[in-house]
Amino acid sequence: xxxxxxxxxxxxxxxxxxxxxxxxxxxxxxxxxxxxxxxxxxxxxxxxxxxxxxxxxxxxxxxxxxxxxxxxxxxxxxxxxxxxxxxxxxxxxxxxxxxxxxxxxxxxxxxxxxxxxxxxxxxxxxxxxxxxxxxxxxxxxxxxxxxxxxxxxxxxxxxxxxxxxxxxxxxxxxxxxxxxxxxxxxxxxxxxxxxxxxxxxxxxxxxxxxxxxxxxxxxxxxxxxxxxxxxxxxxxxxxxxxxxxxxxxxxxxxxxxxxxxxxxxxxxxxxxxxxxxxxxxxxxxxxxxxxxxxxxxxxxxxxxxxxxxxxxxxxxxxxxxxxxxxxxxxxxxxxxxxxxxxxxxxxxxxxxxxxxxxxxxxxxxxxxxxxxxxxxxxxxxxxxxxxxxxxxxxxxxxxxxxxxxxxxxxxxxxxxxxxxxxxxxxxxxxxxxxxxxxxxxxxxxxxxxxxxxxxxxxxxxxxxxxxxxxxxxxxxxxxxxxxxxxxxxxxxxxxxxxxxxxxxxxxxxxxxxxxxxxxxxxxxxxxxxxxxxxxxxxxxxxxxxxxxxxxxxxxxxxxxxxxxxxxxxxxxxxxxxxxxxxxxxxxxxxxxxxxxxxxxxxxxxxxxxxxxxxxxxxxxxxxxxxxxxxxxxxxxxxxxxxxxxxxxxxxxxxxxxxxxxxxxxxxxxxxxxxxxxxxxxxxxxxxxxxxxxxxxxxxxxxxxxxxxxxxxxxxxxxxxxxxxxxxxxxxxxxxxxxxxxxxxxxxxxxxxxxxxxxxxxxxxxxxxxxxxxxxxxxxxxxxxxxxxxxxxxxxxxxxxxxxxxxxxxxxxxxxxxxxxxxxxxxxxxxxxxxxxxxxxxxxxxxxxxxxxxxxxxxxxxxxxxxxxxxxxxxxxxxx
Amino acid sequence: xxxxxxxxxxxxxxxxxxxxxxxxxxxxxxxxxxxxxxxxxxxxxxxxxxxxxxxxxxxxxxxxxxxxxxxxxxxxxxxxxxxxxxxxxxxxxxxxxxxxxxxxxxxxx
Numbered sequence: 001x002x003x004x005x006x007x008x009x010x011x012x013x014x015x016x017x018x019x020x021x022x023x024x025x026x027x028x029x030x031x032x033x034x035x036x037x038x039x040x041x042x043x044x045x046x047x048x049x050x051x052x053x054x055x056x057x058x059x060x061x062x063x064x065x066x067x068x069x070x071x072x073x074x075x076x077x078x079x080x081x082x083x084x085x086x087x088x089x090x091x092x093x094x095x096x097x098x099x100x101x102x103x104x105x106x107x108x109x110x111x112x113x114x115x116x117x118x119x120x121x122x123x124x125x126x127x128x129x130x131x132x133x134x135x136x137x138x139x140x141x142x143x144x145x146x147x148x149x150x151x152x153x154x155x156x157x158x159x160x161x162x163x164x165x166x167x168x169x170x171x172x173x174x175x176x177x178x179x180x181x182x183x184x185x186x187x188x189x190x191x192x193x194x195x196x197x198x199x200x201x202x203x204x205x206x207x208x209x210x211x212x213x214x215x216x217x218x219x220x221x222x223x224x225x226x227x228x229x230x231x232x233x234x235x236x237x238x239x240x241x242x243x244x245x246x247x248x249x250x251x252x253x254x255x256x257x258x259x260x261x262x263x264x265x266x267x268x269x270x271x272x273x274x275x276x277x278x279x280x281x282x283x284x285x286x287x288x289x290x291x292x293x294x295x296x297x298x299x300x301x302x303x304x305x306x307x308x309x310x311x312x313x314x315x316x317x318x319x320x321x322x323x324x325x326x327x328x329x330x331x332x333x334x335x336x337x338x339x340x341x342x343x344x345x346x347x348x349x350x351x352x353x354x355x356x357x358x359x360x361x362x363x364x365x366x367x368x369x370x371x372x373x374x375x376x377x378x379x380x381x382x383x384x385x386x387x388x389x390x391x392x393x394x395x396x397x398x399x400x401x402x403x404x405x406x407x408x409x410x411x412x413x414x415x416x417x418x419x420x421x422x423x424x425x426x427x428x429x430x431x432x433x434x435x436x437x438x439x440x441x442x443x444x445x446x447x448x449x450x451x452x453x454x455x456x457x458x459x460x461x462x463x464x465x466x467x468x469x470x471x472x473x474x475x476x477x478x479x480x481x482x483x484x485x486x487x488x489x490x491x492x493x494x495x496x497x498x499x500x501x502x503x504x505x506x507x508x509x510x511x512x513x514x515x516x517x518x519x520x521x522x523x524x525x526x527x528x529x530x531x532x533x534x535x536x537x538x539x540x541x542x543x544x545x546x547x548x549x550x551x552x553x554x555x556x557x558x559x560x561x562x563x564x565x566x567x568x569x570x571x572x573x574x575x576x577x578x579x580x581x582x583x584x585x586x587x588x589x590x591x592x593x594x595x596x597x598x599x600x601x602x603x604x605x606x607x608x609x610x611x612x613x614x615x616x617x618x619x620x621x622x623x624x625x626x627x628x629x630x631x632x633x634x635x636x637x638x639x640x641x642x643x644x645x646x647x648x649x650x651x652x653x654x655x656x657x658x659x660x661x662x663x664x665x666x667x668x669x670x671x672x673x674x675x676x677x678x679x680x681x682x683x684x685x686x687x688x689x690x691x692x693x694x695x696x697x698x699x700x701x702x703x704x705x706x707x708x709x710x711x712x713x714x715x716x717x718x719x720x721x722x723x724x725x726x727x728x729x730x731x732x733x734x735x736x737x738x739x740x741x742x743x744x745x746x747x748x749x750x751x752x753x754x755x756x757x758x759x760x761x762x763x764x765x766x767x768x769x770x771x772x773x774x775x776x777x778x779x780x781x782x783x784x785x786x787x788x789x790x791x792x793x794x795x796x797x798x799x800x801x802x803x804x805x806x807x808x809x810x811x812x813x814x815x816x817x818x819x820x821x822x823x824x825x826x827x828x829x830x831x832x833x834x835x836x837x838x839x840x841x842x843x844x845x846x847x848x849x850x851x852x853x854x855x856x857x858x859x860x861x862x863x864x865x866x867x868x869x870x871x872x873x874x875x876x877x878x879x
Numbered sequence: 880x881x882x883x884x885x886x887x888x889x890x891x892x893x894x895x896x897x898x899x900x901x902x903x904x905x906x907x908x909x910x911x912x913x914x915x916x917x918x919x920x921x922x923x924x925x926x927x928x929x930x931x932x933x934x935x936x937x938x939x940x941x942x943x944x945x946x947x948x949x950x951x952x953x954x955x956x957x958x959x960x961x962x963x964x965x966x967x968x969x970x971x972x973x974x975x976x977x978x979x980x981x982x983x984x985x986x987x988x
Contacts, residue, residue: 021955024955025905025929028907028952028953028954028955029905029906029925029929032905032954033907055925055926056924056925057926061926061929061930064929065933067930068930068933068934068936
């Protein structure tokens, strides 16, 4: 076998040698055969002739011998590729147009697939990631710790469960403290994941022993490298977390950050320390759904069996604890998105849908260009057929050309995708939470690009082959095909039509998205953030928490810091709050009107703010009064609500003096003021109720200090940080900067969606431009002679344009109609990501139509000019 | 050249291998020897011999080298390789069984 292969390979490279070898061999044969005939009495010249006749057709004989030398098809393919490259080099315009189309079409898809891959498909760096699932509660994703424990203990045959909770911690080294983002995890967490320690040990169930008894910490590899300078003696040494001393017991392996795809945990602390770390005890209340539960399916058990088993337990819990767990049920989901899996995968799929549209447009474009080219080459192909070429051979040649084109395009697209994805991966959300996605291209992305390239090649290769197959030899060699102007719609027309329709659809989506974004940016936020600085801190890190019994100390700390901030030069107003609207962490609560007693609870966004908050944030007080420093814990409970709250919960716009409760049987709270509506969770939300508690009556350790400064003064955020550090070095400040930057994250989904849609719209427009242009140019070049004659007999410019571009214009108008119709049906699907996309306004539709017509006119402009400048005399001399 | 039987499809390779099993030969020598061995019954078209030889060489059953002949000319001699010998044994065996089967069928018919 080896020898056979060597023989073939050698002959591939030493063709010359083998040729002369064959000649010599056959000459020798002829000589011997001639001698044989002579020996049998033939005269020499007749003998030589007879010997030749015995051998038959020498050329076909040689060809048969050659066939066995080489891997024939490889040889042919190499020749076809060389020929294709030569032909393509001769028409650089065509080459550039097709390669650009392909790069954009395939590249856009590869990038989108890379995003999908990074968000959903790439396995987490954990052993057997496909057996790892998230167990989510319904309706709340998280489960309470007691419920988790019961589920865990009763489903051991199906699944090993572990619980975790994302938690920021204040890590003090020397005299400064930093926020470290970590996980609180149950003792079996690392066992369930199957992760082993890189140094030291990880947690064991013994670390769950008793609440508050296990002050140990495991460091993430990267955090250990960056924060502890890769000091390998750190294991066994103490560190200070939230003012307590913890012992480092181990270091995790590189690239392990926990089970979230977007969150890179820096350190891990046992769940039994949760009350101390968070400042509130979440471990004993069945009502506090705050655990994120993951599990590893036992071998041979399916997800649906497990769901069924877990739900038996959940139903029992719901029956046993109707007050806290009524209606509890669970579902199994993919790990990695903290219950956000559904919107994330919707976003990724939406992008993929747009990508496929662009790819279809690119395919249509390429197919149309190839078709034009194949028609152009009718004559060449006709001649080749006439001199005896095999149709199969010619089709193979045409297919090779398509393959070469798509390979070039696919390679460019892959490079484009790899570069684009690594740029996207480097992007870090402007947040305190360490959000980072790994979107870098891996083999899946490259395989995807290759597969898409292959499919494109197959789809586009069909059209020219079909032309070659059906070619009428006689007409082609006369060039007759060329002059025929068909009334019928050709495949080419349909391709352009499809392209225009797709382009139009994407242009409409673009118009809707851009309009939505500009409206979202201009939408009233219910606050004026220019000139507002913020410094956020969690006082629980310094044990100013309910858990530690130091609420009063916390209030005093807040008040002292605020007083000091007010002394800063240039400060117009200052306040503190449990949170800033549109920041990433929004809390909400049920609220119940006082009357009627059985009224349904409604969900309202909740803030606890100090007096002066509304003045600082620039939120307009519509009625009533602001809090004052006398509305403290001893005074009657009061609240300020927004207008939507007044309308929806209290049933009257002017609700000052009305009362409501935070739970059905809770103490009533009196409304003392009403403020304008704003945006609280996202920019695309409908107006929602919001309630502002008085911070003096409701303590939250989460504290954002807010300052409105005079225009002439530069940012004072760093001053605030210094004030806080001076007062208590154990309070880490994690949000520092302009309030506008802090809420910037709220704009991210709208921005990301808009950028994506606009990019796709631009791609589609470019593709349509080249596509229409190609067909119009083709139409002009095919009919040059006809136009010449028309001009010669006195046709007017408008008539010429109508003759040549009539079909193109009809196609553009029809395609626009189809695209718009599809758009009106499909665009509402964008609702949820794009602001105000429920039904596109007339103006938006008009924008898209005008955009499409501009693209169409631009595309037809150059060919039309060419048609008008045709000189009759020259055209008549053609051919 | 005496008129003989046409060879059934695929048997040329077998005959070539068999001929070369005796001694290395050049192309013309093979046709000559084949006619001799079959006592003039089998006629090998000269035109089909060379493609067959090249095919067999490409598949590793034959090896070729240029040698000086008895009457002092250079000619390309083919000889059997180990793989060729094995192939010959298999094909000859298969042929014998087929031939026996066919003659049985014909005998009973």
